[in-house]
Amino acid sequence: MSEQQQARLQVHTTNPGAAAAALASFARVRHMRSMGGQADEAEVGLSDMERCMIGVARFKCELTAEVDLWDGTVITFTNRGRMSWQHDGSRGVADPETAAVFRPGEPFIFHLHDTRNIALLLRPGCLPPALGGAGAGGTPSLGGVREVDLRSGPASSWARLLVQSSVDLARPAGHSMWGNKLMMPLLEESLISGLLVSTGHIAPWAHEGRRQRPQFLIDAQDAIHADPGFPWTVAKLAAVGHISSRSLQHAFRDHTGASPMEFLRQVRLSRAHAELRTADPATASVSEIAARWGFTHLPRFAQYYRAQYGHNPRQTLQGR
Incomplete structure (x- = not known):
């Protein structure tokens, strides 16, 4: 070669x-x-x-x-x-x-x-x-x-x-x-x-070819991506993969570097961000969009959003 x-x-x-x-x-x-x-x-x-x-x-x-x-x-x-x-x-x-x-x-x-x-x-x-x-x-x-x-x-x-x-x-x-x-x-x-x-998919691609992700982890990640707004808990995600909560937490840390809830939050932020960028500010609100993607505490959502994107969600909604 x-x-x-x-x-x-x-x-x-x-x-x-x-x-x-x-x-x-x-x-x-x-x-x-x-x-x-x-x-x-x-x-x-x-x-x-x-x-x-x-x-x-x-x-x-x-x-x-x-x-x-x-x-x-x-x-x-x-x-x-x-x-x-x-x-x-x-x-x-x-x-x-x-x-x-x-x-x-x-x-x-x-x-x-x-x-x-x-x-x-x-x-x-x-x-x-x-x-x-x-x-x-x-x-x-x-x-x-x-x-x-x-x-x-x-x-x-x-x-x-x-x-x-x-x-x-x-x-x-x-x-x-x-x-x-x-x-x-x-x-x-x-x-x-x-x-x-x-784009909100936290995963160490570098390790993917070296360590096969267990099927229960794949099932849990698929469930999150399919319905990020669902009120997931670690126990509910563990039930999806028929595994203990402790085993699921260890697998998430090992393969993604994040806890299940951190992984979920990143996916939710990505989806909320995409909707804020395309929504009509005359009819949509930050609180409605945040709630749709599982964020029930608006100040905490704004804090996470600023840390990820460097500006307030309202600025994104208003096209600034």
Whole structure:
């Protein structure tokens, strides 16, 4: 095996059709329409790895496209400009502060102008079902997350790692640290684990291949992700896996580094955060959303939320 083991594709073109063809390894471009006249310019770079793929696309023109993913899940944001999108009945914006999550099935439509997009494609089967909430065909669903707030916390560090590694992997063979065959598995592990932490799935991916999680732990985590708002207790979660409370607590600590209630709280925070970002502040309230996801003590919820996201839940609801 060579020192540089990932497959690379670099395309620089003034023809959006050529850029669309470069994306064909992970998506079918139904149509791509440029509105930039003579100033059209596109550049696409892909770094293919075993479990995921990093993509970088620069579009200096104004562009609208409709895209179908072949398989896998794409998480994308920009570090220049902004991209508006529609997908599976939802719409939003990907920019340096917010990443969008797209899954196969429904096509997604995007519109952008003078952007640099960074994307991570997660292949089917790259996450254990209980960690990523795998959908049909083993497609990573990340528990239904549609957007990831990149402004603070673990997600901010994860986004920086993805940007820096995309730059490093674009270097010539022999000049890339992450492209080295010894470093590539560490990069994949860091990107996938970092994304799980950033979306509220606390799990040490690094240990997953070394120590098999017991089935009772998988069952308890699945129950939490399926209904985070339920009034779970350690005893109720232990009953799901037909195990003692003490054994469940030891398993959570051993495999996630958190207690069952800490794991539950992290998942609840992630779900509440996602709803706060998309709710209408004219009709929704922080207390209603917090209660829906199992937080019955509002001041304590606000305290946990500030510690995780760096600002108050009301600020998120009001779009600030």
